[in-house]
Amino acid sequence: xxxxxxxxxxxxxxxxxxxxxxxxxxxxxxxxxxxxxxxxxxxxxxxxxxxxxxxxxxxxxxxxxxxxxxxxxxxxxxxxxxxxxxxxxxxxxxxxxxxxxxxxxxxxxxxxxxxxxxxxxxxxxxxxxxxxxxxxxxxxxxxxxxxxxxxxxxxxxxxxxxxxxxxxxxxxxxxxxxxxxxxxxxxxxxxxxxxxxxxxxxxxxxxxxxxxxxxxxxxxxxxxxxxxx
Numbered sequence: 001x002x003x004x005x006x007x008x009x010x011x012x013x014x015x016x017x018x019x020x021x022x023x024x025x026x027x028x029x030x031x032x033x034x035x036x037x038x039x040x041x042x043x044x045x046x047x048x049x050x051x052x053x054x055x056x057x058x059x060x061x062x063x064x065x066x067x068x069x070x071x072x073x074x075x076x077x078x079x080x081x082x083x084x085x086x087x088x089x090x091x092x093x094x095x096x097x098x099x100x101x102x103x104x105x106x107x108x109x110x111x112x113x114x115x116x117x118x119x120x121x122x123x124x125x126x127x128x129x130x131x132x133x134x135x136x137x138x139x140x141x142x143x144x145x146x147x148x149x150x151x152x153x154x155x156x157x158x159x160x161x162x163x164x165x166x167x168x169x170x171x172x173x174x175x176x177x178x179x180x181x182x183x184x185x186x187x188x189x190x191x192x193x194x195x196x197x198x199x200x201x202x203x204x205x206x207x208x209x210x211x212x213x214x215x216x217x218x219x220x221x222x223x224x225x226x227x228x229x
Contacts, residue, residue: 003117006041007032008033008056008064009079014079035061037058042068049074050068052079062090062094073095073142073153075116077109079100080099080101080102119181132225133226134227135165137165146209151203167222211226
């Protein structure tokens with residue numbers, strides 16, 4: 001069954017370019033011309049991934065993302081203007097999985113969508129539950145718990161946590177962590193990684209797991225003791 005991508009952009013030309021790139025790659029595609037329509041379609045169609053332009057009428061992409069994140073962990077890829085660094089960071093902090101600045105290569109969009117979806121789909125084979133202190137992660141079911149309390153993570157946040165939990169006592173250099181999470185063929189800025197790590201830390205801390213992820217300055221990232229507050 002084809003994976004379903006919802007494209008939301010007020011530029012009909014961009015919608016057409018993305019459709020022509022994604023459909024031959026095997027994706028089912030739906031399109032929305034503004035943010036309000038995008039939000040309604042995302043909730044009614046339950047797509048596997050949403051491509052959101054930040055600057056849309058009726059409701060901008062950041063607002064759509066904020067509304068979706070109230071009740072959905074659907075992967076979100078932002079399209080942004082080249083100069084909108086602040087919007088990109090805000091989007092990532094709201095829970096978006098990735099962004100691509102305009103103008104973009106359609107082939108890059110397809111590659112990034114495939115990479116995001118590959119990490120969002122649970123593996124078919126059973127996967128052992130990973131544990132660290134009060135924190136437990138089940139990669140196969142895409143669940144995270146602190147004690148008995150569930151923690152809702154995006155696909156990117158989950159992949160970051162899984163990579164660290166697999167080697168909890170080792171310091172993982174940032175370049176190695178980026179490659180493990182995003183793949184070796186995609187450039188990811190330090191700000192993007194920092195935003196995902198900051199979101200992950202905040203969610204774990206809010207759920208009662210203080211200092212779950214540690215930064216070893218000049219070396220990399222590792223799991224902390226994951227003690228309950």
